Amino acid sequence: MSAQTRAAPDPVPSDMPESSTLALFAGTARAGAAPGGATQILARYLAATRPADLPAAVRKEAHRGFLNWVGCTIGGAHHDAARNAFAALAPFAGPAHASILGRAERTDAPLAALVNGIASHVLDFDDTHLATVIHPMGPVASAALALAEARGGVSGADFVTALVLGIEAECRIGLSVFPEHYDRGWHITGTAGIFGAAAAAGRLLGLDETRMARALGLAATQPTGLRVMFGTMTKSFHPGRAAASGLQAALLAQAGFTAAEDAIEGRRGWAEIVSTRFDPEQITGDLGHRFEAAFNTYKPYACGIVIHPVIEACVNLRAAHAPDPDTITSIELAVHPLVLELTGKAAPRTGLESKFSVFHAAAVAIVRGGGGEAEFSDEAATDPRVVALRARVRATIDPTLATDAARVILVLADGTRLEEKIDHAVGSLLRPMSDEGLAAKLTALASGVLPAPRIEKLVDLCWRIETLSDIAAIAVFARPA
């Protein structure tokens, strides 16, 4: 039908529902928001909390999460996703006040937040809040560090407070709509992450309750992250965009930009639009007593969590027995059903594919004794010794095993059977990664990117953030020169 012949519709189609016609009246005044809704209550908490209100264990967990973020971000800094994003937007960049971790360049704070957020997630090695599958630190730390550098003089103690409160905002809002929100197709790390970034940036800017609520409102109105993007660079764009947009939301609120007071819980607000379920109590309950930041976890291995117990068992068997792979007749795995559902790829051809192969994971752990990025590289996936051994891996489902448990038996040519059972893999809530493990993870991720002395210094500074008078000191050592 051509433009010329199409009949002109009535300006307001007669069959248009009443709610649609309201659109013709842009700016229609809304009924006042109920006072004390979730948005306002959360904003008040975020604005009013004092550093001393945060328990030491919670602050400690923020140190661990930040250190993990530093490592992942440096490790991902040269991935195509981070490189392309920086190349695309650098020609429009402003004052070089903020660092891109693992790279020599500095750039403006929102762009640094974007690129660091992308880099932090691109290896799928970042932290996990298991109750929501949010990767909390990427959006929060990427926004907070970039802003802190641009402002200058932000103390480590204030910075840690901003991280904790950012994660509270993010994970509590995520919990309020999980799992329906996620199942619907939203990548919750992006959609919840922007609240975390806005809250953390808002803290560093010293926003009062009213402006903090507006920052949350500006965050609510731009949910980012569709799961259709999984498997593309845009997946890691989500925490990057969340970091940059959350930071900008706080800056806009600081400058007097207004937003709905009931952005999260209101009619036609965030929760109603992005989920079929909303439990505001998850946002407002036990504020100052329940800390979601205490429930962050970290991956020791550079692949999906359900393979981790198998890798740990294999690493332990290798350490205990140093078996020659050629003498191994078979590797027998007993695993939770999800393991084969999610990682049943028998013959991965690339590093990325190998992350979805429990067969590769077991074989490479026996051959090389680890499960880091190097063990899930293209090179490792096609290493003849690994390829040969993984053909002798047999996996059996055992529904009695938890997802953080596995049994592995090595059967040797002489008939010897070497068995290892993992009840709770390292990196689970019940067996968290040790501080030493986290430091080693950062070191491995940063090697080849930063000189060794800088890495050592970086680890040291991360453990004593709260002694720093200016958090920007950390960024200095996260750059190669």
Add this chain to the structure above:
Amino acid sequence: MSAQTRAAPDPVPSDMPESSTLALFAGTARAGAAPGGATQILARYLAATRPADLPAAVRKEAHRGFLNWVGCTIGGAHHDAARNAFAALAPFAGPAHASILGRAERTDAPLAALVNGIASHVLDFDDTHLATVIHPMGPVASAALALAEARGGVSGADFVTALVLGIEAECRIGLSVFPEHYDRGWHITGTAGIFGAAAAAGRLLGLDETRMARALGLAATQPTGLRVMFGTMTKSFHPGRAAASGLQAALLAQAGFTAAEDAIEGRRGWAEIVSTRFDPEQITGDLGHRFEAAFNTYKPYACGIVIHPVIEACVNLRAAHAPDPDTITSIELAVHPLVLELTGKAAPRTGLESKFSVFHAAAVAIVRGGGGEAEFSDEAATDPRVVALRARVRATIDPTLATDAARVILVLADGTRLEEKIDHAVGSLLRPMSDEGLAAKLTALASGVLPAPRIEKLVDLCWRIETLSDIAAIAVFARPA
């Protein structure tokens, strides 16, 4: 419950739906997108269309829409929303390659797109695609002009092509989910607008089909605009953010950033997540034959569309009879039911409130003979002559009237009854605003912002865009100095 006592959840909660557990495997490979889905088909069309493929009438409508956008954007440039956004983000701005219309400052292209997009919408005076209630030109022109200025040497003909194709992408995608998407609570000008901005910017960057599809994908993953924001500055943030994010989406795609090939129609893709209905035929049907850009409309009056026929009738009565307001006993209105539902405010106290008062609109049109921004200012809303007359306005619902129709009778003290009936108000599809009317609207909006000679030149250049070798010439005259 404290952090210390809360039981640690199983890493994969046993009651978590299967789809959620997939999240633990970030980067899970997806089945390949069906070839030739709506995303790819639209991208191919956007990339392959030649300027000569666009009918002259469609190109002409783009000129009219652009001129209307220029006027609205200049008129809104000094509103608090635009001013606050610029103040907040200017400290992070990059090279000053792009203009903020109506202001002396230049800034980087994404920030110019953001601020111009905000300014274009903040007066609620911008264009309307009636079938979707999208305000199409804000996101599209704000992105395209900023990018064209930054690149330099973009011809007027290429620019118009980009505008038309941007509006096609935006309005077709909007149609595919309207009205359910809007009724659900999304501000469709933001959510659809980002596609338009990405498409227009992608055209100016010369993206091929593959990269254009990725630009649309990056647009899909960051839908912006919740209707809970109506009545706050964040409402006009939506087209601004759509412009900036769409521009950045195109830049990222140009740099090699990847996104899902079936971003719009795919499983857990845009349409499934943001609407309960999706008709891909609205996107792909009659491409190159049906042009949504031909159905753009423009408001002659600075208030909601349903009041327009009343204002027009009053303006006509004043022009014909020049009645002394003091001699008017009553003004009797017969209106469509929506008019009282949406604009029934009897005693507005502010300019903003007066836009929702048919009583004010009728009175001010009789007293002053118009319905522009000045007639809906705080001053006009409290003008004693207007206030006195509006108390004598009576409105009656007549369900036989269309929304673009109204009857007005002035009853004078001597018993005279002066009647005027409007069947189709100016600005409706059946009685579009004239070119002269659009030029006068721009002139009124720009007066007080730009010197008169610049305004004249601007109008002249807008009508002959396609003769310009560099569209940036227009931006020069849209700045005060």
